[in-house]
Amino acid sequence: MPSPPERTRLRRKPGRGHHDRSVIDAIVDEALVCHIAFVGPHGPIALPTTHVRVGDELYIHGSAVSGMLTALADGIDACVTITLIDALVFARTAFHHSMNYRSVVVFGRATRVDDRVTKLAALAALIEKVEPGRSAACRPPNDKELVATSVLTLSLVEASAKIRSGPPLAEDGDDAHLPYWAGLIPLVTTRGAPSPARDPG
Amino acid sequence: MPSPPERTRLRRKPGRGHHDRSVIDAIVDEALVCHIAFVGPHGPIALPTTHVRVGDELYIHGSAVSGMLTALADGIDACVTITLIDALVFARTAFHHSMNYRSVVVFGRATRVDDRVTKLAALAALIEKVEPGRSAACRPPNDKELVATSVLTLSLVEASAKIRSGPPLAEDGDDAHLPYWAGLIPLVTTRGAPSPARDPG
Known part of the structure; x- marks a missing residue:
């Protein structure tokens, strides 16, 4: 297996690269989903899932019978990619059109969390990340759900991490001096008005 | 190579699966970026990039010296995954928390577009997708840029495609009857106020 510095070295536009954990962590923590690449039965595949970072570890979860989770738990090579798009970048030439983005690529091999306390903490963290306080504002997983x-x-x-920011x-x-508009159009993701589920009556 | 029906068959939660091209096309067309999974020199990797659909074809672009594009142009197996997150799904139990999403997975092998007319049309389509009319409101690629x-x-x-929609x-x-809130919190991505680049003077 190649050493970490080689595998995580950024070849294209290294000026956009970052290895600072604070920069990486901020991107990981802001993104709601990641894409996990691995080699499945039909070749390479990337599938989206939610994630949470706790310290130096990334946690993902899913059904115990999920094909992806079963494959990853075998310790195969995986890559987790996280991407945030911040703005459309319009230039006076088609060639210089771009997007401002912040992305993270993590190489590694996953292991299954069997310890009950760590597993419950990771599941709570997945919910806390989306809505702080929420893991205490719902029923925690029972034994049957934990097994599933x-x-x-x-x-x-x-x-x-790789980041493009700033103007074109x-x-x-x-x-x-071409007579075309150039600049940024920010992209903003916001939460809309909560829509309550129908009361079970 | 496995036949298309086998490779694109959805194993987990097939009720969420769709093979209608109109459903697939709508997701592909709405998303600004995709993640491309392939096996690189250091194992499987997924990298984000922009894409555009023209008819039955997906187009991507990048620097002629990009590692990903060079690898993909060799005709290796690739997977393009496109994900839109529509809402956070809060349930009364931690276990039933979820997200509403629409995702597409495309398996295939890429080929390089060498024909000048098709290449220019694809580059224009990449810009048109982001902002209709924009490909005529900037200088088109010149020969040097096309080579690059x-x-x-x-x-x-x-x-x-795979879709989760609706309430928890x-x-x-x-x-x-647990005393916890359940429902949806929609996630909406909008474009902010354009920020013009400084005039070159």
Whole structure:
């Protein structure tokens, strides 16, 4: 297996790369979902799932019979990718159009969490991340539900971030004076008005 | 290579699965980015990029020296995953918390677009998708820029969609009467006020 520095080295646009854990953690913590790449029975596949970071560990969960979780629990090579899109970048030339983004790539191998206390803590953290306080404002998992749920953990040791921010690249020569609008259009994700489920009556 | 019906068959929660192209196309067209999974020099990896659908084809682009595009252009197995998150789903039990989402998984092998007309059309479509009319409101790629850009195409033939929508699962027995809020919190992505780049002067 290649050493971490090699595998997480950023080859394209290394100026956009970051290995600071504070930068990585902020992206991981803000994103609601990640994409997990692995080699499944039909070749490489990426599937979305929710995640939470606790310290240096990333936790994911799912049905105990999920194909992805079963495959990952065998300790195969995996990659977790997390992407936030911050803005559309419009330039005066088609070539310099871009997007502002913050992404993280984590290489590693997952292990299944069997310890009951750690498993319950990870499941609570998954809910707390989405809505602080919520894990105490619902019934916690019972034994049957715990058996039906797999929790996997994967270390953040081999993680790197890539970020594009700021305005479009300044254009040269005649391009700088083309009569086209250039700038950023921010993309913002917000929570709408809560819609209560029908009362069971 | 497995036949399309086998590889795109949905094993987990098949009730959430869709193979209708109109359902798949709507998700592909709404999403600004996809994640592409492939096996790179260090194992499986998923990387984000922008995409556009034109008919039955998905187009992506990037630097001609991009590691991902170079690898994909060799015709290796790839998977393109597109995910939209629509709402947080809160239930009375931790176990039934979920998210409403719409996702698409496409299996296939990419090929490089060398034909100049098709390449220009794909690059214009990538911009048009983000902002209709914009490809005519900027300078189109010149020869040098076209050489520096790779465009790849991948068929949507082996695509499937998975969707969760609607309220939390109705809970049974005592769970239905737990004194906790249950319902949906919609997530909405909007465009903020445009921020013009500084005038080159």
